[in-house]
Amino acid sequence: MRTSKNKGMRNNFSIQTQLRKWSWGCLALLLFFLWMPDNAGYLSAQSPIPVSEDSVLFEKTSFLILFNTDWDYTRAFPEEETDRLLEVLEDNPNLKVRLEARTDSVGDYTYNKDLATRRMEFAKRELKQRGVKGDRFIENVYGEDLPLAPNISREGRQTNRSVKVAAGYQTPFQEITGSIISKDGENGGIEGMMIIGSRYHRDTLFTDSTGKFTFIAPAGEIFSMEFYSGDHIMERTYHNLGREAPTLGEVEIERLEVGATFDFEDILFISNKAVLMPGFQDALPRLLRTVRFAANYRFEIQGHVNNPFSPPQPRGTFYYDLSERRARKVYNYLIENNIDSTRLEWKAYSNSKMIYPRARTENEMKYNRRVTVKVLGKIEDDQ
Known part of the structure; x- marks a missing residue:
């Protein structure tokens, strides 16, 4: 980040100067873009944003309050987005609201910092009037530092004339x-895609041929890892940072x-139905990723039921x-x-093939009502 100093009037700024400033902003925001989730939008939810040297804000929702050139107020306040923010805050009482006040790069540096401060005060006042409590705010006045977009275009400058409002969990x-x-x-090392998850966030990153990875996770929390490549698949594994070192070393995959x-x-599945249990809707997209990455393999979709203390039930029985209906449901989803x-x-x-042939508890019965996937062979070997 640059040190504060008066840069004078720069109405006739050059594109080269703007690009140089944008590159500094990119460096400062590197964490944000490295850990954006799948199919994330430009201002997507659940993206990590640096808050301090040892904490991070995992976003649940975010939006921009946009301003005209040199204005410190707006008549077009984003009411629908604010209503959504209030709903999220009501459902999540521990969330913080991070405010980031910015300007474009036209004009005096010190003046822009002051303008951003006034925009911050306007945003806080309006949000409080609509029901956001002041003790939720985390305030950051950037001025023209750390732009959200390059200032070399009209659209980029408009994006930067803003206060970003982001609700999320602030955690070490x-x-x-x-x-x-x-x-x-x-x-x-193996080249492929990793998916990281915790109760706060879900991130995606890619490894190169060295297999090396670096990512952030909430300190002391449990997080999950899964990995996908053409010939190696790692099912979801769980790691407890309260008990394990943050250096995982070499993670071996067969x-x-x-x-x-x-x-x-x-x-x-729900008992006696070919319907996925509530809360398990992410299962099928994960299977789809596996089959897509392992594009040179054939698979068998296997359907199972819970019927403990009984011999295998033959064709024609309930x-x-x-x-069969459970297996076909998953098969049809993939097709x-x-x-x-x-x-x-x-x-x-x-x-x-029940996991628990003598299941007695609901948890044991639940894991008998499942679909599994078997590797049948490599396509090139079958030809």
Whole structure:
């Protein structure tokens, strides 16, 4: 970040100067863009934004209050976005509201800092009048520093004439490092996609051929990791930063083998129905990612039921048909999402392969009502 000093009037600024300033802003905002979630928009929710050297704000919702040139107020206050903010705050009493006041780069540096301060006061006043409590605010006056967009275009300058309002969890964070390697030792590091999750956020990052990764996670919290590549898939694993060191070292993953089965632990169904349990809707997109990344493999979709203390139920019985409907539901989901049908088969296993054949608790029964995925072989080996 630049030190504060009066840069004088610069109405005739050059594009080269603006690009140089934008590059500094990019460096300062590097964390933000490295950990944006899948399919994130420009101002997406749940993106980490630096708050201090040892804490981070994981956003739940955000929007911009936009200003005309040299104005410190606006008549076009974003009412719908503010209503959404109030709903989020009501549902999440521990959230903070981060305010970031900015200007474009036209004019005097010191004047722009003062203008941003006045915009901040306007935003706080208007938000308080609409029901946001003042003790929720985290205030940051940037002026023309740390722009949201390059100042070389009219659109970019308009974006920067703003106060950004972001509601999220402010929490200390730790930097997590390590590398993804093949367990057989042949490839060394593995290039692919990692998905990181915690109760605060969900992030996506990519490894190169070294397999090395670095990301942030809430300090002392439990976070999850999963990994996808052409020949290596790591199901979701959990790590407790209250008990584990933030340096994970080498994370070994086995190469996909014929006969390997993925349980996923969360393609689970309502009792006696081919309907996913509430809260497990993320299971199918995760399976879809697996099949897409492992594009050279064929898979069998396996349907299962919970019927403990009973022999395997044959074709034509309720439980066999139920396991078949569950397998076909997942199979059809993959086909509908453009997976080639020649890569997929489905099969009903009835109650022949229950995880808990003598299930007594609801939790044990829940994990019997599932769909699993088996690797049938590599396409090039079948030809």
